[in-house]
Amino acid sequence: MTAPSDAQRPPLPGYGAASMEKIVSLCKRRGFIFQSSEAYGGLNGLWDYGPLGVELKRNLKNYWWRVMVHERDDVVGMDGSILMNRAVWKASGHEDTFTDPMIDCRSCKSRLRADQLLEKNGGRQCPICGSKDLTEPRAFNLMFKTYVGATEDESSITYLRPETAQAIFVQFKNILEVSRKKLPFGIAQIGKAFRNEINPRNFTFRSREFEQMELEYFCRPEQGMELLEYWKEERLKFYENIGIPHEKLHVKTVSDEERAFYSKGTYDIEYDFPFGRQELEGVAYRTDYDLAQHQKASGKSLEYFDEETKQRFIPHVVEPSAGVDRTVLALICEAYAEDEAPDEKGKMETRIVLRFHPRMAPIKCAVFPLLKNKEPLVTKAREIVNLLTPHMYVFYDESAAIGRRYRRQDEIGTPFGVTVDFETLGEKDAALRDTVTLRDRDSMKQERVAIKDLLDILRSQIA
Ligand code: ATP
Numbered sequence: 001m002t003a004p005s006d007a008q009r010p011p012l013p014g015y016g017a018a019s020m021e022k023i024v025s026l027c028k029r030r031g032f033i034f035q036s037s038e039a040y041g042g043l044n045g046l047w048d049y050g051p052l053g054v055e056l057k058r059n060l061k062n063y064w065w066r067v068m069v070h071e072r073d074d075v076v077g078m079d080g081s082i083l084m085n086r087a088v089w090k091a092s093g094h095e096d097t098f099t100d101p102m103i104d105c106r107s108c109k110s111r112l113r114a115d116q117l118l119e120k121n122g123g124r125q126c127p128i129c130g131s132k133d134l135t136e137p138r139a140f141n142l143m144f145k146t147y148v149g150a151t152e153d154e155s156s157i158t159y160l161r162p163e164t165a166q167a168i169f170v171q172f173k174n175i176l177e178v179s180r181k182k183l184p185f186g187i188a189q190i191g192k193a194f195r196n197e198i199n200p201r202n203f204t205f206r207s208r209e210f211e212q213m214e215l216e217y218f219c220r221p222e223q224g225m226e227l228l229e230y231w232k233e234e235r236l237k238f239y240e241n242i243g244i245p246h247e248k249l250h251v252k253t254v255s256d257e258e259r260a261f262y263s264k265g266t267y268d269i270e271y272d273f274p275f276g277r278q279e280l281e282g283v284a285y286r287t288d289y290d291l292a293q294h295q296k297a298s299g300k301s302l303e304y305f306d307e308e309t310k311q312r313f314i315p316h317v318v319e320p321s322a323g324v325d326r327t328v329l330a331l332i333c334e335a336y337a338e339d340e341a342p343d344e345k346g347k348m349e350t351r352i353v354l355r356f357h358p359r360m361a362p363i364k365c366a367v368f369p370l371l372k373n374k375e376p377l378v379t380k381a382r383e384i385v386n387l388l389t390p391h392m393y394v395f396y397d398e399s400a401a402i403g404r405r406y407r408r409q410d411e412i413g414t415p416f417g418v419t420v421d422f423e424t425l426g427e428k429d430a431a432l433r434d435t436v437t438l439r440d441r442d443s444m445k446q447e448r449v450a451i452k453d454l455l456d457i458l459r460s461q462i463a
Contacts, residue, residue: 020274023336024203026352030412032056032332033204045200045208047325052412055362055393057211057328060242061190063359064213064322067238068188075186075215076179080167082192083148086158091297092166092290094159099139102198107131113198142195144208160194165319168216169290172302172315183304183315184219184227190324202275204325211324218304218315221288225265227318228285232267235283235320239269242327243357244334248272252279262289271330280330281322288314331360335413341444344403354413355442358462363414364392365458368405370421372398381420384436387455392462406439415441416458423448 027033031050035042049057069077089095101114105126114137118125125132143159161167168175168187175187190213200206219227232251239249254266266284270277291314295302303312332354341351358364367384369377378398388394395414397405406417417439426433436454437446449457 019333019336020203023274023332026336026354026411027053027203027332045197045206047204047207052362053328056331056356056360057324059360059362060327060331061211061213061324063242064238065188065190067241068186068213068215072186074181074184075188075217076175076181077188078168078171078175079191080161080164080171080189082161082194083146083158084161084167084170087297088166088170088294089143089159091293092169093293094143094162094166095141098143098162099141100198101137102140103137104135105129105131106133106135111198116199140196140198142197144194144196161192162195163193163321164189164191164212164214165216165290165321168214169294169302170298172216172218172291173300176304183306184217184223186215186217188213188215190214202273202278204329205273205275205278207325210326212321213324214319214321216290217318217320219318221313221316224285224287224316224318228265228267228283231318231320232269232283235269235281235322239271239280239327241357242331242360243355244271244330248334249280250277254282254284260284260286262287271326273330273333278326280326281320283318283320285316285318288316290317291315331356341407341410342403344401351407351410353410353441356413356415358415361413361415361462362393363395363409363412364388364462365416365418366395366397366405366409366414367418368396368402368420369398370402370419376425377420377422380424381418384418384420384451384454387451388458391455391459406444410441413441415461417441418454419446424451 030052032053034048034050036046036048037043069075103112103114103117105112105128108126108129108131110126110128116127118127123132124134126134143162145157145159147156148158149156168189191211192209193212194209197206197208200208217227217231236249240246248271250270252268252270254268259266264285264287266282268279269281269283271280291302295314302314304315305312335354335356337353337355339351339353340348343349365388367381369381371377381396385394385396402419409417419437419439421437422428423432424434424436432448434451435448436451438449439446
């Protein structure tokens with residue numbers, strides 16, 4: 001854990017002043033993200049993903065899994081339980097030290113994280129009411145406590161996991177045995193984590209329930225520093241490959257004071273959100289701390305036996321730990337754009353467009369018959385939907401004027417639009433029979449392509 005400052009900063013250049021507001025409103029209007037329990041006034045720091053949000057999230061997780069697990073022969077996956085024996089959280093140090101410093105404002109009764117106070121004229125002030133009447137900081141444990149079984153007493157306490165990593169450490173030996181991997185090798189996991197954040201803020205950026213994509217990459221002690229560099233670079237490439245440009249990504253070297261005491265090196269990969277530069281992912285060289293702690297507390301050996309040197313030792317680990325929700329938010333912020341496009345009558349109007357990388361876009365292709373009351377057009381369009389559906393998420397739309405239909409897809413980031421028109425039926429020019437227009441979301445350009453080539457063209461773009 002590092003302690004970043006979430007303090008409100010002026011919007012960064014490149015983002016309009018109101019852009020976060022616009023993004024939140026688009027997310028709700030088009031079904032990306034809703035407030036959890038909205039009908040009951042919501043619950044702070046909790047969010048639901050709607051039909052498009054869940055697709056975006058899934059595309060991100062699937063791509064991470066593909067790159068981090070399937071395309072490598074040195075990584076395997078697992079899916080651990082959210083509730084674990086309390087002893088895990090004692091051994092990992094979370095029960096005693098997974099805390100943030102909390103301060104109360106005596107005037108307006110706000111609860112604040114110590115790093116959210118305003119610094120003014122050498123003194124500290126409440127960012128809500130400006131009062132200087134503040135309590136001393138005290139440690140607040142971020143884990144949600146719960147009870148397992150029918151009795152609510154000391155012996156049944158455990159916690160919702162605040163990170164997915166611990167299940168990997170605790171299963172290290174089992175997975176080593178079944179996978180028969182040799183060092184260096186990794187175990188990857190994607191799953192929910194829960195933190196009772198003192199002050200959830202910035203939309204989904206700091207939530208109380210979120211998902212992590214974590215890799216624990218085990219190695220020999222002498223490989224740790226080199227692998228830290230390697231994983232930092234790999235992870236930067238990942239973000240570029242999902243459409244986050246290099247210039248908006250920053251690597252912060254976490255200082256000795258900010259770093260966990262057991263870590264020999266940590267980088268934060270940060271992104272320029274509209275509300276400031278903030279962490280997307282931490283890449284940390286955690287030494288052998290975690291495995292050593294669990295070996296000591298459980299009394300079970302977590303050592304690795306090196307066949308060649310005949311040595312036994314506890315492996316070291318490098319951990320790239322990314323947030324699904326933060327990355328989804330970065331993808332939406334990055335994709336959001338407004339430009340000018342002609343309406344039905346040729347008059348220029350503002351167009352809202354989400355310029356997602358086709359790989360991430362929730363819907364890959366929309367298929368439109370030019371007119372809904374012309375049976376042959378509808379039939380052809382349906383055939384195209386059937387052709388594409390096994391390979392990608394396709395949306396069929398026959399209602400409203402074609403320009404309106406394009407606009408609706410632009411707003412949700414669908415990269416391709418296929419229109420079936422009279423040329424497709426070969427009515428005007430037999431040479432154009434079985435061709436369609438393929439429209440590009442960003443340039444709005446349309447080209448004529450043969451239906452038989454459509455699948456290959458689209459697949460090469462979304463892979
Ligand atoms: P922060 O300093 O922002 O609280 P952290 O350094 O505590 O984050 P880690 O413990 O390193 O975060 O967790 C790894 C990743 O999990 C983070 O980089 C982030 O993407 C994600 N994450 C952590 N806390 C939250 C949260 N409250 N809401 C959403 N994502 C989170």
